[in-house]
Amino acid sequence: MLPLLRRLAPVLALALVVPVLMTTAAEAAPARRKIQYAEWRGATLSEGRFAGTVLHKGRVRIAEPVARRTYGGTTYDVGRWVSPWHEPGFALTELIASWQATTPGNSWVEVQVRGRTAQGRRSSWDTLGRWAAGDRHVRRTSAGAQGDDLADVNVDTWQVPGGVTAWQLRISLMRAGKARPTVRALGAVASRLPDVDDVTTSQPGVASGRDHVVLDVPRYSQMVHSGHYPRWGGGGQAWCSPTSLSMVLGYHDALPRPAAYSWVPDGHPQPWVDHGARMTFDHAYDGTGNWPFNAAYAGNRLGVTGSAYVTRLRTLRQAERFVARGVPLVASISFGAGELDGAPISSTNGHLLVIVGFTRSGNVVVNDPAARRNKGVRRTYDRGQFEDAWLPTSGGVVYVVTRDAG
Template sequence: MTHAASRRTVLTAAALAAAGATAAPALVSAANAASAPATASGATPAAGAHTAAVQGPHADYRGWSTAADWSAGAAEGAAPAGGDRPGIAIGTPAGRTDYTDPHTGTTTAYDYAVWTSPAHTPAAPATEAVASWNAATPAGTWIQVELGGTYNDGTDTGWFVMGRWAAGDTDFRRTSVDGQGDGRSSIWTDTFAVDDASTGLRLASYRLRVTLYRAAGTGATPTVWRVGAMASDVPDRFEVPATTGSVARELTVPRYSQTIHQGDYKEYDGGGEAWCSPTSTEMIVEYWGRRPTADDLAWVDLQRKKRHQDPQVDHAARFTYDSQYEGCGNWPFNTAYAATYSAMNGVVTRLGSLTDAETLIAAGIPLITSQSFTEAELTGAGYGTSGHLMTVIGFTAEGDVIANDPANSPTDSAVRKVYRRREFENIWLRTKRYTDKGSVASGTGGVCYVLWGSEITDAQRAALASVGIV
């Protein structure tokens, strides 16, 4: 139950809306960097570069996060970051550029540096890709993440902006970029999608480009610890194969209702049904022992704090808000928010089945799933939605899903629900569905957020690797 619905209904099955689509306006990159390559082709994977494990037969996540990963990329002004966690920062800037914030009208001069990954070839050519990143952006700094690749016919995509992001919002407004396309693929807020998958066109390989910005003449720098992308080609399907439960475990995850925030902060999309994503993200952040401080929450007014006593949900909404999309449902903005907390990590990916989810739960790792359904399709939910996020926190002995579902809950304690395994698995993993009116809409095909703290055990690390997160 989220404002994201208007966008999510076209994301996963782009071909539904793309037959006969016209070309979008030409791509414009904020960097305007002379150092940037004209196309995304020409790179080969670095020696020893690993290919991520396949999540089911149709999805592949590849992340860059180690010292070896950063060294394998091409750096123009970017340098290794100091500290215990491998990353990149601005060294000697590659250049200077002006950026006019479309949401404030303010033009600021920035010094910038660029890091470009080696080319990655997904396990299967893809119809979609979603980038995600973990970074710190002190005041006066921000980052831009772009994706560029090569189609399976040998032609290049050009570069697409996947997000312009900062942790804060006082001197820069984080934003997606509308109107990007090359006549063959388009960007839907945070997702690269081939316009008409029925033609056989696929993304055969891609690179990610990160541009780091700081106010001109200052010494501050953003630091990026992880950047990656999930590339997938999930087949059109109304039904998915059923699995049998094998894990009975429930994780102790804080419970927060989005419903009790109805009417909060219209400038951040007004709470209530619009806040499923930040509410779910905040629950999992706190599961890992992180949360905003009292100073962080000082901006939330006392009236709201007294009314619902969950100012951290308002905080998560503000700091996941996408000014272009005008909502809090941008997938990578949520995982990036989670990673602003000390030693936290987050990625957007796809899983292939509830068996994959069980692997994570068994290791003590909850997840956040994205799905859409009519009220009749999910027994006990009490609502229908064209796009909604909730947390999966466990499985019963019968294999049913235990969820902290923030929707339609009058209190925090009421968010815990048990959903039938077969119903949940299908609404989450399918790519097509029928609405109440009988029309065909799309589903997310297993999209989820996976968040974890760097203090994880070897067993948890192995569980992440088993679902392709390395």
């Protein structure tokens, strides 16, 4: 579970924004839920502006630095890539970025966003995260509130109360010495969601019925890690996100190798979960629940052919289409006492679990890491109760992690 649900209210598309999973008429009923994910990946990164960087074999890397920056007592060469302005077709009020990068040696990246109103007014650049794959040189961190003009930042979510009609991302690559950081994908989900407390339950879709689908995702309990590593959240209730993500990585055969978690003492169950918690920990937020940090970690585990990003879905019908393609989803939910029958916890103000399938009648089959033991992780939740715990709270947030980037 997350320490708190800090983002209320606040589909894959490339630079041309052609959704991988198109919305059908049956899924369009919640029309007020305006959501669009746009991304630049590989060759489409050529559409951006390069400042001290070049595109080499589908990756942005530093060529001739355009600046030097001192951070944490170290001076870094800086190169940047800036996306084109993107217009989602509505006035967005929230945005969550995702990226896939490598940061060898003493290197890291900083991701920023700015917006533009219909009248042409531009916001300042707001920082969404300072990120490195490891933690030897730089502490991975969000940047805190930045409510100086049109927008503010709530941990990892850019919030624009008045709305903007266009957005632009900038990623800065920082290197010390001969380190060679690279970026192979950068994107964001923009949304404008209604202020509602409940939703109309969606009708079962392609993963339900006679040919219903349940994916064989491994089952890990976050609770077996209670007390592990207080400096990275302390395990147990705080590790729902890295535990859920580890289940999905295990499904994709992309867990870290034993050498990566050799620092975990013998006897710790599923030591790759400890590794995931350490490598997703946000030192400013003081937790492992930073959504983009989790996606960035997963992207590194999958390699160049994989894809990992944060987006929002409109209903479980869209989730069913991912599951039918063999893609489990990590979903962010929140519920009160008596609102989710069969859950291993009575309530939560922020929790992540894995959608692994659906029953014939359309109810949701999940791997819920809040179970006390691995054998209790697999659960089935009522479809309507699940959507009520998911859509009005996190806005339908999911991590999409897949071996197929296309």
